[in-house]
Each structure stands twice: as structure tokens, then as C-alpha cells.
Amino acid sequence: MLLVHSVESIRAAEEEAFARTEEGELMQRASDALATSLLCDLGHTDGTKVLILAGPGNNGGDALWAGMRLAGRGVRVWLHAVVPDRVHRAGWAACVENGGTPVDLDTAVSLMGRVDRIVDGVFGIGGHPGLSGEVQQLAEAAERSGTPVTSVDLPSGLDADGAPAHPSFRAERTVTFGTAKACQVMQPAAERCGRLEVVDIGLHWAAVGEAGVPMLRCWEAADVAAAWPVPTVRSDKYSRGVLGVDAGSATYPGAGVLVAYGAAYAGTGMIRSLGAAEVARATLAAIPSVVTAPGQVQAWVVGSGWGDRPDGTARLAEILDQQVPVLIDADGLRHVPEATLAPHHLLTPHAGELARLLGVTRSEVGTDPLAHVHRAAERFGATVLLKGATQYVATPGEPTVEVAVPGPGWTAQAGSGDTLSGVCGALLAAGLPAARAAVCGASLQALTAAAEPPLPPHALAQRFGATLRGLLADR
Known part of the structure; x- marks a missing residue:
């Protein structure tokens, strides 16, 4: 049975986890699982190419640390910062030091039809529904290219707690952390999430009491x-x-x-x-x-x-x-x-x-x-x-x-x-x-x-x- 928790519940469980783990440990667990999923989908590393779209905050950090791991395995990695002055700096530096190549908006768009996979690490559960400006341009270009997209936690643009299919990235696979989100099981939003992979990063739902009660139980x-x-x-x-x-x-x-x-x-x-x-x-x-x-x-x-x-x-x-x-x-x-x-x-x-x-x-x-x-x-x-x-x-x-x-x-x-x-x-x-x-x-x-x-x-x-x-x- 797949359990789905609300953003409010996830925030409470993350706070509890942050208090009992080393700084950055949850992000490293998430990025390691994301890199493993990407490598599995790529099938091999020789000559494979990935474009990472990194947004502000932890979602972008997960994508960038995963990019560092991919680059270390021989994958050609390009990375674009959607909001350069708010990019996760440690993750960006680690990815660049391991061989990742920063690119501007125009180059990122031009690469979309020439890479093997696009990583949507723009917005996570804290993002507002819908897209605009540069991010909407990137999402539309990614869909036109036909290149498979892996979304980090959820396709950027969706409301984590909701069913509507707001303008968003369309993922071939979504790698989500800690628990499934409502948008990943509720149609029509779920149709934009593709294949769902839920990664256990060590959130303890019982430790947060009533906040840990799931909003949905999805039967299998x-x-x-x-x-x-x-x-x-x-x-x-x-x-x-x-x-x-x-x-x-x-x-x-x-x-x-x-x-x-x-x-x-x-x-x-x-x-x-x-x-x-x-x-x-x-x-x-x-x-x-x-x-x-x-x-x-x-x-x-x-x-x-x-x-x-x-x-x-x-x-x-x-x-x-x-x-x-x-x-x-x-x-x-x-x-x-x-x-x-x-x-x-x-x-x-x-x-x-x-x-x-x-x-x-x-x-x-x-x-x-x-x-x-x-x-x-x-x-x-x-x-x-x-x-x-x-x-x-x-x-x-x-x-x-x-x-x-x-x-x-x-x-x-x-x-x-x-x-x-x-x-x-x-x-x-x-x-x-x-x-x-x-x-x-x-x-x-x-x-x-x-x-x-x-x-x-x-x-x-x-x-x-x-x-x-x-x-x-x-x-």
C-alpha cells in the first residue's frame, strides 16, 4: 500500500529528521538515490549525456549532487541554474569540480534534443503551482524535444497536495523522497509524473504524532x-x-x-x-x-x-x-x-x-x-x-x-x-x-x-x- 502525506506532514517529519541527523545527510541520501535511478535509466555511462536544470533550494541541491555522482561515473553533465544567485552553492561547486559544465538558458534549450535525459530539479514541494517566464520556456522546450525527463521529488509546476494539472514539466519518471505526494497519484496531475519511484530517506512518521497520519492510502x-x-x-x-x-x-x-x-x-x-x-x-x-x-x-x-x-x-x-x-x-x-x-x-x-x-x-x-x-x-x-x-x-x-x-x-x-x-x-x-x-x-x-x-x-x-x-x- 502506497502512503501519501501532505506537505505539512512532510515538513514536520523533515524537521524531526534534521534534528537527529548530520547536516546535509538527508540531501546526500536523496541525491545518491536519484543518481542511482538516473544511471539505471541511462543503462550505461559511456557517451551518455545529461542536462540538469537546478532551481533554488534543496530540490536543486539534490539534482546537483546527483550530477556530481554522474559526472564521476563518466556521464557528460551540463547544468543550468534557473536562479543563479539562489542556486545550492555546495552542490553546484561539487558538480562543476567533478566535470559538470555550466550553460546559459539558450544553450540549455539547444541541448535538450541532444542529451539522453533532462533532470528537472527546479521546484519541489515548496513551489507555487504553475510556471512562468524562463522556467515555463524550459518546460515547454523539454516537452518539444521528446527527451525523457526525470523530475526531482515532483514535476516542477505541480501542486504537491493537489490534483489539477497546472502548467508543469512532464516527467517520464519522478523520483520522490520520504513519501509519495498527492499530485503523483491524483489525476490529472499524476499523468504528468510518469513512473513513480519513492525513496526512503529515513523520515519517521510515528515520531511526529498526528502530523504523520497519511492523507491518502493508495491500494495495490x-x-x-x-x-x-x-x-x-x-x-x-x-x-x-x-x-x-x-x-x-x-x-x-x-x-x-x-x-x-x-x-x-x-x-x-x-x-x-x-x-x-x-x-x-x-x-x-x-x-x-x-x-x-x-x-x-x-x-x-x-x-x-x-x-x-x-x-x-x-x-x-x-x-x-x-x-x-x-x-x-x-x-x-x-x-x-x-x-x-x-x-x-x-x-x-x-x-x-x-x-x-x-x-x-x-x-x-x-x-x-x-x-x-x-x-x-x-x-x-x-x-x-x-x-x-x-x-x-x-x-x-x-x-x-x-x-x-x-x-x-x-x-x-x-x-x-x-x-x-x-x-x-x-x-x-x-x-x-x-x-x-x-x-x-x-x-x-x-x-x-x-x-x-x-x-x-x-x-x-x-x-x-x-x-x-x-x-x-x-x-
Whole structure:
């Protein structure tokens, strides 16, 4: 699991580390790891060439000390100081003494298409979002050149704590220190970071108390495998979970069918299709194991494809009164009562639906998704899965947001959310807490989409079993 800390947390952990280490020790650890990464990407040193763009402060120092190491290994190194009077002087001197060649702006730009790699060591976590002037010129020239860029800690121009893709360098690899930063996992900013390498430089998060609590926990495939509920020889259809589904309508019958596809292929023990008669017939025709008779359920999925349902508020209240986990999606979100839900209730809005729930604009949600998913969880008292390119899960009272395994953009199509609701509903019925059900369900869909050619949602659901076999093989 990849942990992400805020700039405020990083500052606190760095202060603690500075107090117990020799002066400059953390920078030497960082620059040594950066040099190792660069050498690995270069593949060899004979005849290889690197351009280092050094900004003010420690970020530039990391790049320059790494340049010294590269030059000592025979790499041809050029270095350009973006702010000459604020460059890290010790690092600059060491790099020059070891063979690095200082160049001006015009020469740096002319070199970009002729070197093997560009090192963006301009701004770090203390930089302001966006670029201007000379730095913007360098970033644009680097991107035009097509030369791979390694960014030091983060691509200069990004906001370490944010998702927006401000004007920035576009990295092929980002080598970051101590912990991952939010911009490296939150889209669209993450797309500008390239491959991420997190280097342990000895920050002790427990030593800074509450400041060390991560802002994000990013799940990986192994975490999904460890959390997935696997039946035993003693399991039966009831212990595996019975899911009640009231989704779809005469106008949108496919929504209910897609929910059932997600639940069936995620391994639920039984599905009861208990919505509109048209939906029940279509679902039974697609999945003969579905039951249309009422009976006890361990969890519900409601709201997908309801359309403008006059009795929606009453129907949702009736289901909530059963005191079992309930996933509320799509049209059902219009009927959610404020402050009367609980953490075992799961809301699954996309950005537009979350904006409507909170009375804000969609662009506000996109600019700061973490603040808004937290706000929704606290306002409604429920667990909230915010769907999108990055999928966030917030629980009331919990400061850390869970992030699902990322997947490709192929799942951005009609019906994917319905299928996802079925997967998450199956996991709720199997007994997983709502946050875990949400992040595991979103991760399964993403992992399957990443392994398959573009498929419609119901066909993708039919591949869930293959993904689960791979995930659980080593468990």
C-alpha cells in the first residue's frame, strides 16, 4: 500500500529528521538515490549525456549532487541554474569540480534534443503551482524535444497536495523522497509524473504524532487480494451473501441487469432482483440464477437507472429501515436524507452527482476532490466512493482517504458505474465494511480493464473471475 502525506506532514517529519541527523545527510541520501535511478535509466555511462536544470533550494541541491555522482561515473553533465544567485552553492561547486559544465538558458534549450535525459530539479514541494517566464520556456522546450525527463521529488509546476494539472514539466519518471505526494497519484496531475519511484530517506512518521497520519492510502493489487472475501468449504449461498437489488426501471432496464452482472461475477451467493417487473424479467433472462422472490438479504444496491421515480424517497426509506448495508447510486442519490445515514451505507457519486449533493459546481469538485469527498462523508454520515479517473473513498471521522487501484480510461462509458455498484454490493453482502468494499470493488474493475481489450461493462464483468484467479493465486 502506497502512503501519501501532505506537505505539512512532510515538513514536520523533515524537521524531526534534521534534528537527529548530520547536516546535509538527508540531501546526500536523496541525491545518491536519484543518481542511482538516473544511471539505471541511462543503462550505461559511456557517451551518455545529461542536462540538469537546478532551481533554488534543496530540490536543486539534490539534482546537483546527483550530477556530481554522474559526472564521476563518466556521464557528460551540463547544468543550468534557473536562479543563479539562489542556486545550492555546495552542490553546484561539487558538480562543476567533478566535470559538470555550466550553460546559459539558450544553450540549455539547444541541448535538450541532444542529451539522453533532462533532470528537472527546479521546484519541489515548496513551489507555487504553475510556471512562468524562463522556467515555463524550459518546460515547454523539454516537452518539444521528446527527451525523457526525470523530475526531482515532483514535476516542477505541480501542486504537491493537489490534483489539477497546472502548467508543469512532464516527467517520464519522478523520483520522490520520504513519501509519495498527492499530485503523483491524483489525476490529472499524476499523468504528468510518469513512473513513480519513492525513496526512503529515513523520515519517521510515528515520531511526529498526528502530523504523520497519511492523507491518502493508495491500494495495490496485493492489498486487494489480501482483503477479498474468499469462500471456504463450509460456505453456502447465504453465508457468501444475498444481495437485494432495486435498480433500473421500465425506461432504463439495463441498469438493473448491469448491477446483477457486477454482483454475479464478483462472486455473491445470491441476487434478489426486487425492483420493476421489466427489470426482473430482463435480469432473469441474462442471468438465470437470479431470484425474483422477496426474502432476507445481507445488503442492498439501489438507485441505478431509477430515473424520475416519484416514490424514490419512500422506497429508499423502506430499504434503509432494514438496518443492513445499502449502496445508493445514481438517481437514488437524489433521495438521500442528510445526517441520518451511517458508515455502513455507501454513496457512489461521480463528480457531477457529488457536486449536486453538496450544492457546488463540478469544477469545484474537480479542483479539490479530497475536500469534497470528506465533506460529503461528514455531511451525510455515510461512506462515500467518488468515482472517476482516480477513485476516492472517505469514511466519516477518518482523516485518511482510501484510493482504489487505478485503471485505464476504457471504463469511462455508460453502464460502468452500474456494474461497479453490483461488485461493491456483493462485497457488502459478504460482510466487508463499506470502505473496504468500495475500494476493492473499484480496484477489481480497474485491474480487469487494464488486462483486457476495450469491453462493454457486462463483458468486462465476465472477466472478473480471471482477474481474481490471478490476484488470489499467491494468497
